[in-house]
Amino acid sequence: MKKSAIVKIMSITLIIAIGVFFLTINGNNDKAAQKDEAKKDKIPVYDMRSTYTLDIDNPKEVVGSADYVFVGKVLEETGTVYRNKVPVEVDSDTIEYIGDAYTQYKIQVISNIKNELVTDNVIDIDKLGGIREDGSAYDVFEDDELPVQGETYIFTAYTQDDGSLLISGANSNIRFDENASKVSTEKAVSTTEEYQEYQDAVDDQIEPEGKEDLKSIYDATEE
Numbered sequence: 774m775k776k777s778a779i780v781k782i783m784s785i786t787l788i789i790a791i792g793v794f795f796l797t798i799n800g801n802n803d804k805a806a807q808k809d810e811a812k813k814d815k816i817p818v819y820d821m822r823s824t825y826t827l828d829i830d831n832p833k834e835v836v837g838s839a840d841y842v843f844v845g846k847v848l849e850e851t852g853t854v855y856r857n858k859v860p861v862e863v864d865s866d867t868i869e870y871i872g873d874a875y876t877q878y879k880i881q882v883i884s885n886i887k888n889e890l891v892t893d894n895v896i897d898i899d900k901l902g903g904i905r906e907d908g909s910a911y912d913v914f915e916d917d918e919l920p921v922q923g924e925t926y927i928f929t930a931y932t933q934d935d936g937s938l939l940i941s942g943a944n945s946n947i948r949f950d951e952n953a954s955k956v957s958t959e960k961a962v963s964t965t966e967e968y969q970e971y972q973d974a975v976d977d978q979i980e981p982e983g984k985e986d987l988k989s990i991y992d993a994t995e996e
Contacts, residue, residue, distance in 0.1 A: 818911040829944050832974035838981050839929040842887035844962045845880040846925045852877050853903045874903035884959040887975045901941035916943040925953045927971050
């Protein structure tokens with residue numbers, strides 16, 4: 774057999790081997806992701822009780838207390854951080870510092886309703902609530918839900934001292950009834966009932982006293 778033919782056969786064999794290798798890796802990654810998702814579905818969710826400083830069922834008060842109201846699509850959940858840690862006695866000899874879970878997301882702003890956030894770049898937001906540090910459960914406010922990747926919501930956000938945006942509490946992210954693909958542009962969003970309701974609420978918003986010092990809308994205790 775000619776040397777060139779041998780080289781060609783070896784090249785083809787190598788390409789096939791590399792292809793099989795990457796298919797195997799991708800298959801394993803898919804299986805791992807499926808296992809992680811299945812595990813996530815089995816983790817219990819516990820309600821956090823909350824005492825709100827306003828009527829969260831009145832959009833006029835909700836938007837009046839917020840710094841930003843906007844429509845955004847959840848591009849990615851990027852992780853969870855733990856803040857406000859307090860000492861908790863695990864047993865007679867062990868103290869652990871446990872913090873509140875803040876789930877972090879990357880959001881594409883589709884339309885601004887109150888004040889202006891950039892629409893030509895991705896922004897980061899924090900949502901109070903999420904998986905505990907030990908992975909044993911999710912803590913989420915009563916009548917609240919964590920944003921889902923790929924979905925579009927009306928968000929009400931508060932600017933924190935470090936400049937970050939906080940989304941928290943019931944009705945802080947309102948999911949659209951329409952499929953996410955149908956509310957992917959500002960024009961499409963502006964025709965929805967949800968958008969009109971919150972645009973009208975901003976027009977007639979009710980600002981609470983001391984709004985300039987407001988960083989959230991509740992005092993919360995875990996159930």
